[in-house]
Amino acid sequence: xxxxxxxxxxxxxxxxxxxxxxxxxxxxxxxxxxxxxxxxxxxxxxxxxxxxxxxxxxxxxxxxxxxxxxxxxxxxxxxxxxxxxxxxxxxxxxxxxxxxxxxxxxxxxxxxxxxxxxxxxxxxxxxxxxxxxxxxxxxxxxxxxxxxxxxxxxxxxxxxxxxxxxxxxxxxxxxxxxxxxxxxxxxxxxxxxxxxxxxxxxxxxxxxxxxxxxxxxxxxxxxxxxxxxxxxxxxxxxxxxxxxxxxxxxxxxxxxxxxxxxxxx
Numbered sequence: 104x105x106x107x108x109x110x111x112x113x114x115x116x117x118x119x120x121x122x123x124x125x126x127x128x129x130x131x132x133x134x135x136x137x138x139x140x141x142x143x144x145x146x147x148x149x150x151x152x153x154x155x156x157x158x159x160x161x162x163x164x165x166x167x168x169x170x171x172x173x174x175x176x177x178x179x180x181x182x183x184x185x186x187x188x189x190x191x192x193x194x195x196x197x198x199x200x201x202x203x204x205x206x207x208x209x210x211x212x213x214x215x216x217x218x219x220x221x222x223x224x225x226x227x228x229x230x231x232x233x234x235x236x237x238x239x240x241x242x243x244x245x246x247x248x249x250x251x252x253x254x255x256x257x258x259x260x261x262x263x264x265x266x267x268x269x270x271x272x273x274x275x276x277x278x279x280x281x282x283x284x285x286x287x288x289x290x291x292x293x294x295x296x297x298x299x300x301x302x303x304x305x306x307x308x309x310x311x312x313x314x315x316x317x318x319x320x321x322x323x324x325x326x327x328x329x330x331x332x333x334x335x336x337x338x339x340x341x342x343x344x345x346x347x348x349x350x351x352x353x354x355x356x357x358x359x360x361x362x363x364x365x366x367x368x
Contacts, residue, residue: 113254117261118162125165125269125276128317132280135310136287168272169265176267176333182230184334184341189233190226191219195338196345204345207352212239240348249347256340263333270325277317284310 177183188195189204196204205216214236222229244253285305 113258113261114162116258118166118265119158121169121262121265121269122158122162122165124266125273126161128273128276128280128314131313131317132276132283132310135284165265165269166261168268169261170268172268173264176330180334183234184337185237185344186230186233188338188341188345189216189237190229191217191222195342200346200349203353204349207349208236208240211243211352212236214239237344240344243351244344244347247347247351249351253340253344253347256336256343260333260336260340263329263336267325267329267333270321270329273321273325274318277314277321280314281311281318284308284314 173183181187182190187193189201191198191201205218208214208216214232216232216236217225217229244250282305285307287308287310
């Protein structure tokens, strides 16, 4: 059974790569304690099918953690960018652009987005309508010629979101590896046939060193840099999706006008 049967191109970027990053401390710790694992990784997996199934399960766990993180993160951050950017009270897009988006959404999907005064008096209802409209927009864009570019932006957003959701797991694995490697000091070669047996008490060694590096990297990158990356990719995806939909709607309207004039002539 091949990877393509489990994971497509989007899954590789958005789920598989974050999963591999999260499991780096586990792989390093397992290799340091059990070096034979690197030469025969199927010892633990048992078979190719088991390995593929385990990898797919791990990617699904990472996705669930990412989705849960996203719900809490955007609730604290003022809303999902795909919703926030289409609010009339949000300054990111021009007022004229949002007015055209509202008109295009109504003509294409029959969903009336609220004008500014109604939005201010009932913001929850305005957000629900925008969310419903964006779901329709995504489905429309998937069937357009711009789908590959939007999938790229979506995969980048999901990559950052899933890493954010799993950052605590990465820290846990690195900390656990730091402790476990310290209790596996091994031997220091003194000559061709003699070794110095290190004590069995905890000792800082090469395995601990790399896990400590993972730990520090996870804290700095996961809490200081990654949230900013998440906002950036989410806003890029939302902006690209809304403006691409607006462009396609304008093109469709122009084509319909041309056909009407041709028919009238």
